[in-house]
Amino acid sequence: MANIFESPEMVGTFIGEVEEQLQLLENGIVELEQNGVTTEVIQELFRAAHTLKGSSATMGFEKMKTLTHEMENVLDRIRNNLLEISRPVIDALFECLDVLRVLKQEFASDKNNIKTDITPVIAKLKDILSKEKPKNKLGKTKNIKEEKKNQAIFVLDEKQKEQINQALIIGQNVLVCEVKISEYSQMKSTRACLIMNFLNEWGTVISIVPDILEIPVGTDISEISFLTITQMSADALEQKAKIELMDVSEVKVYPYRNETSQSQIKDVESGVQEKDNNPSAKTFEEEKKVVHTVRIDVDRLERMMDLVGELVIEQIRIAQFANNLYNRYPSDETVDDLIGISNQVSVLINELQEGIMKTRMIPVQQLFNRFPRMVRDLSHSLNKEIDLVLDGGETEIDRTIMEEMSDPLIHLIRNAIDHGIEEPEVRRKSGKPEKGTLRITALPQDSNVIITIEDDGAGMDAEKIKQSAIKKQIVTEQEAENMAEQQIINLIFNTGFSNSQEVSDISGRGVGMDIVRTHVEKLNGIIYVETCAGAGTKFIIKLPIKLPLTLAILKGLLIKINNETYALPMNNVIEIVRKPKDEIDSINGQTVAVIRDKPIPLVWLHDYFGIPRGNERKNTLIVILGIAEKRLGLVVDELIGNQEIVVTNLGSYIGKVEGISGATILGDRSVACILDVAGIFNMVNSKKILKTDNE
Amino acid sequence: MTIMDELLSSQYVAYELAGEKYALNISDVYEIIKMQSITPIHNSKPFLEGIINLRGKIIPVVNLHKRFGLANYTPSKKTRIVVVKSRDEMIGIVVDKVSQVLRFSDIQPPPEMVAGIDGSYFEGVGITDEGVISILKIDKVLHE
Numbered sequence: 001m002a003n004i005f006e007s008p009e010m011v012g013t014f015i016g017e018v019e020e021q022l023q024l025l026e027n028g029i030v031e032l033e034q035n036g037v038t039t040e041v042i043q044e045l046f047r048a049a050h051t052l053k054g055s056s057a058t059m060g061f062e063k064m065k066t067l068t069h070e071m072e073n074v075l076d077r078i079r080n081n082l083l084e085i086s087r088p089v090i091d092a093l094f095e096c097l098d099v100l101r102v103l104k105q106e107f108a109s110d111k112n113n114i115k116t117d118i119t120p121v122i123a124k125l126k127d128i129l130s131k132e133k134p135k136n137k138l139g140k141t142k143n144i145k146e147e148k149k150n151q152a153i154f155v156l157d158e159k160q161k162e163q164i165n166q167a168l169i170i171g172q173n174v175l176v177c178e179v180k181i182s183e184y185s186q187m188k189s190t191r192a193c194l195i196m197n198f199l200n201e202w203g204t205v206i207s208i209v210p211d212i213l214e215i216p217v218g219t220d221i222s223e224i225s226f227l228t229i230t231q232m233s234a235d236a237l238e239q240k241a242k243i244e245l246m247d248v249s250e251v252k253v254y255p256y257r258n259e260t261s262q263s264q265i266k267d268v269e270s271g272v273q274e275k276d277n278n279p280s281a282k283t284f285e286e287e288k289k290v291v292h293t294v295r296i297d298v299d300r301l302e303r304m305m306d307l308v309g310e311l312v313i314e315q316i317r318i319a320q321f322a323n324n325l326y327n328r329y330p331s332d333e334t335v336d337d338l339i340g341i342s343n344q345v346s347v348l349i350n351e352l353q354e355g356i357m358k359t360r361m362i363p364v365q366q367l368f369n370r371f372p373r374m375v376r377d378l379s380h381s382l383n384k385e386i387d388l389v390l391d392g393g394e395t396e397i398d399r400t401i402m403e404e405m406s407d408p409l410i411h412l413i414r415n416a417i418d419h420g421i422e423e424p425e426v427r428r429k430s431g432k433p434e435k436g437t438l439r440i441t442a443l444p445q446d447s448n449v450i451i452t453i454e455d456d457g458a459g460m461d462a463e464k465i466k467q468s469a470i471k472k473q474i475v476t477e478q479e480a481e482n483m484a485e486q487q488i489i490n491l492i493f494n495t496g497f498s499n500s501q502e503v504s505d506i507s508g509r510g511v512g513m514d515i516v517r518t519h520v521e522k523l524n525g526i527i528y529v530e531t532c533a534g535a536g537t538k539f540i541i542k543l544p545i546k547l548p549l550t551l552a553i554l555k556g557l558l559i560k561i562n563n564e565t566y567a568l569p570m571n572n573v574i575e576i577v578r579k580p581k582d583e584i585d586s587i588n589g590q591t592v593a594v595i596r597d598k599p600i601p602l603v604w605l606h607d608y609f610g611i612p613r614g615n616e617r618k619n620t621l622i623v624i625l626g627i628a629e630k631r632l633g634l635v636v637d638e639l640i641g642n643q644e645i646v647v648t649n650l651g652s653y654i655g656k657v658e659g660i661s662g663a664t665i666l667g668d669r670s671v672a673c674i675l676d677v678a679g680i681f682n683m684v685n686s687k688k689i690l691k692t693d694n695e
Numbered sequence: 696m697t698i699m700d701e702l703l704s705s706q707y708v709a710y711e712l713a714g715e716k717y718a719l720n721i722s723d724v725y726e727i728i729k730m731q732s733i734t735p736i737h738n739s740k741p742f743l744e745g746i747i748n749l750r751g752k753i754i755p756v757v758n759l760h761k762r763f764g765l766a767n768y769t770p771s772k773k774t775r776i777v778v779v780k781s782r783d784e785m786i787g788i789v790v791d792k793v794s795q796v797l798r799f800s801d802i803q804p805p806p807e808m809v810a811g812i813d814g815s816y817f818e819g820v821g822i823t824d825e826g827v828i829s830i831l832k833i834d835k836v837l838h839e
Contacts (some may be wrong), residue, residue: 066725317751565734652784653755654746657739659738660736663753665751669748670734671735671748673734673746
């Protein structure tokens with residue numbers, strides 16, 4: 001059956017959708033467990049299960065369809081208050097999720113080879129269904145039902161909600177048409193379809209409860225609610241229906257109330273409490289805000305990003321060539337035009353670059369979504385009670401940065417739960433609430449995002465860290481004695497430091513804080529920790545919102561050393577000075593020049609590169625280079641000027657060369673090496689000079 | 696004998712290093728360009744001559760004269776850079792002269808030493824009417 005549902009695009013879209021819905025389910029179930037049944041949550045869950053059922057049926061994925069159908073049944077019971085939330089129910093629902101995830105994986109790798117057996121989990125669901133709330137089976141059920149049945153609960157997707165909004169805007173009526181099919185009717189489901197057809201003549205039926213299109217023919221149904229958009233008023237439609245419909249014992253038509261008003265009905269019987277005080281406002285906003293979005297394969301986005309990067313590089317080359325031409329033919333107007341066009345293109349490329357960067361931004365919430373389930377499972381397995389608070393999920397960040405941060409954050413969360421937050425008894429004894437709090441927040445700050453992971457657990461013991469660091473020979477005892485407390489705490493980021501006494505399944509698997517730090521630093525981020533013994537620990541991670549588009553372009557200062565042209569990264573150039581010969585001294589064999597009252601060591605790269613220093617001149621040309629607070633003066637033979645340069649690496653054949661970070665093609669098509677300032681500092685510190693006979 | 700068959704069926708680019716004739720399998724050769732100014736890279740491999748700009752791409756150039764301990768070249772009108780593709784990377788080789796493209800009627804396994812160079816650097820020795828030409832194992836020469 002080679003149809004369009006077999007195409008990789010379709011499967012990709014399907015898998016994407018499944019992932020999304022599974023995430024919704026997961027969050028919903030966690031919330032269900034924590035806060036009990038609320039109408040919004042259960043509706044959300046039901047909708048997600050329903051969507052999954054629909055799309056898996058479309059894809060011909062029987063197992064997923066069956067499983068989600070059973071889930072739907074359970075959720076339906078919960079929704080109708082026929083089933084109480086209990087640990088077994090939650091566990092079963094989570095188990096479903098896990099099975100669905102496996103199914104999804106199997107489907108993605110080979111849709112014709114689905115091995116997972118869904119019968120055990122289905123049996124569990126069925127088992128749950130058989131244990132309905134006994135009290136509700138009696139007369140009371142009816143009461144509740146009657147009360148609630150004021151309006152059937154329509155499960156609406158975004159499209160249907162939009163339809164309703166549109167209808168209301170243009171002044172149409174949205175009506176609920178409740179029909180009781182007469183007991184004598186022989187074919188009730190067919191009758192139901194006829195009623196639907198009748199209503200469709202006078203308007204549009206957008207939803208039906210129960211869904212008569214899905215239930216098998218011959219099922220005994222008596223009450224059906226139709227959600228209809230029509231020009232007619234409720235009374236007129238009711239009259240018409242009463243006259244024209246056959247085999248109908250009762251017809252009731254009334255305006256549709258949003259599900260929000262539904263949620264305000266307090267269900268006294270089950271003791272469910274509505275937490276949300278103004279749900280109507282919220283839902284209204286949600287419905288109003290229809291965002292048009294397109295799903296894009298990440299690879300395509302990456303490809304576009306790469307292409308823009310290359311475009312930027314080529315544009316710089318064009319600009320360079322235009323300048324060369326201008327120098328050669330200063331009076332030619334065509335060259336002026338070329339420069340004009342080149343500038344214009346450069347503006348456009350900048351905008352394109354901005355646009356591409358924006359498409360890569362996603363809310364941190366997507367990352368946060370992974371945490372609730374993880375925290376739940378972890379705290380259950382460790383018998384700890386933890387309240388997870390996630391703040392600032394709407395903060396946007398580059399998706400690559402987010403992906404890269406996933407593992408480090410998970411590690412920090414595991415640490416906080418495993419080592420940070422104490423067992424309930426311990427907490428009670430130290431006068432804390434039994435339930436620990438783990439707070440994860442994201443906050444935009446200028447061009448950075450600050451992510452904090454904060455627990456109210458035991459905090460870190462500086463003394464313990466100190467002893468451990470000494471034992472592991474990260475610092476000597478003497479060094480440790482001279483360290484401030486914060487410095488000692490920071491030792492946890494050192495390689496080979498893991499404070500866990502024993503290796504557990506949860507943390508301390510050799511993946512230490514040093515890996516976390518490396519990850520953060522790789523992204524140009526900073527991580528630091530604040531801790532207070534007994535009160536908790538807070539990790540603060542500062543990350544750039546955007547990735548640099550490409551590391552391939554930098555502002556460079558072109559210099560000459562013995563007729564060889566080199567480029568220095570402008571951001572390492574502090575200043576350029578000329579010093580007469582007699583102001584250059586030697587201190588302990590090191591040549592220095594006093595610049596702004598500070599002696600700066602001078603370096604002739606000639607000596608390190610094994611090339612002659614050249615004739616001494618009256619003035620020595622010195623480029624002061626700096627990294628952090630370190631300074632050195634590089635003696636150069638000639639200054640050419642600064643320009644944007646495109647960095648090319650030297651390739652794997654040449655590999656790493658000390659003191660050189662890459663090469664660039666200059667406007668005259670010649671090649672110049674780019675000096676690596678950090679490498680030069682290292683060279684100067686460690687290497688012996690090749691030629692010293694010049695002194 | 697399939698390897699030998701393959702060697703015999705190939706075409707070769709013959710070139711000279713310090714007066715000695717050598718050959719490269721034509722399938723290894725990407726392009727032959729005139730000598731141009733080479734930007735030196737100090738503190739790298741001893742026989743790395745430097746880097747050049749090959750139509751917008753920066754590629755390394757090696758000095759086989761140094762590699763094999765031959766008398767160094769002096770750039771002349773005939774000096775060429777043979778660009779080879781080795782392990783997915785383009786690498787230039789400075790040669791004194793590119794003489795011709797040819798086939799060999801016979802190829803002998805390399806002797807232990809070829810013109811003072813370890814025989815393991817060669818695929819074999821090709822026989823032509825004008826004499827013998829040593830066929831370089833370019834991957835081994837460049838990478839080992």
